[in-house]
Amino acid sequence: MKETIEFIQKKIRDFKPELGIILGSGLGDFADNIDGVRIKYQDIPGFETSTVAGHKGQLVFGEVLGKKAVIMQGRYHFYEGYHISRIVYPIKVMKKLGVKTLIITNAAGSVNKSYKAGDLMVISDHINLMGVNPLVGENDATLGDRFPDMSEVYSHALVDFVQKKGKELGITVRKGVYAAMSGPSYETPAEINMLRIMGADAVGMSTVPEALVANYCSMRVLGISCITNSAAGVHPSRLSHAEVVETAAKTKDSFMKLLMAVIEEI
Ligand code: HPA
Secondary structure: OHHHHHHHHHHHOOOOOOEEEEEOOOOHHHHOOOOEEEEEHHHOOOOOOOOOOOOOOEEEEEEEOOEEEEEEEOOOOHHHOOOHHHHOHHHHHHHHHOOOEEEEEEEEEEOOOOOOOOOEEEEEEEEEEOOOOOOOOOOOOOOOOOOOOOOOOOOHHHHHHHHHHHHHHOOOEEEEEEEEEOOOOOOOHHHHHHHHHHOOOEEEOOOHHHHHHHHHOOOEEEEEEEEEEEOEOOEOOOOOHHHHHHHHHHHHHHHHHHHHHHHHHO
16 A cells, blocks of 8 residues: 555645546546546556456546546456455545545446436445455554444435535436446346345446445545446346446436536535
8 A cells, every 4th residue: 555655646746636536337538638647557556457348447636626636537346356355445545645525436227117227326325235345354444443334325415415416407316225236247137126125226336345445434425326227127128238338428418517516516
């Protein structure tokens, strides 16, 4: 960690990010227009290289609407084969760099039958069904407690704020529970039924490890999902990554608008 932080600080000098943003599938180009320092994951000591199509794999340090931010353009997924502790390493790095608020975005399938592809959903809570917890192992007490509380992983104030902003902008923002599966296979219709019974509204393969660790590190967390498809069994059609990326791209404009409005006042 010391080596990672020293490496990054040599590049960004006295820039101190307070806001962290993780860009999910199809949203990566949000960071393209930001004037700042870009560091590829593969060049950072302690980071892995990201492999999924549609994900770039770099940290971007710069100002977004006057807020000092570090943006993850692309993220690590558990299904890529990394140890779960490697997936959340960038979150711990953000914490050490001074980040106080983390905005996490993702693409997700709708479990809730009233949701439609193209909807945005602010995450009110999550269910971790990945089968692993990123905090397993030795605890670093400088970051957080051994047994951290998880009763408000996603800031209720930020959830309300996003819904208010959505209304002002005329963008429908659902509020729901995100269930995380390990992937990489999509779910079966029976699994989606199970998730619905459990109280999930959306399903995806990311976000939960990062949100969990950010909360452990006492960061304020906001999660927003782009609903890219109906989950398995809701409609007779088959699921594909191409559909996920395509819908995310189509929804990008309203997603960015909402994101910018939120960042402006965060
Ligand atoms: N299931 C899991 N992950 C996803 C989905 C889905 O239907 N859509 C986008 N990410």
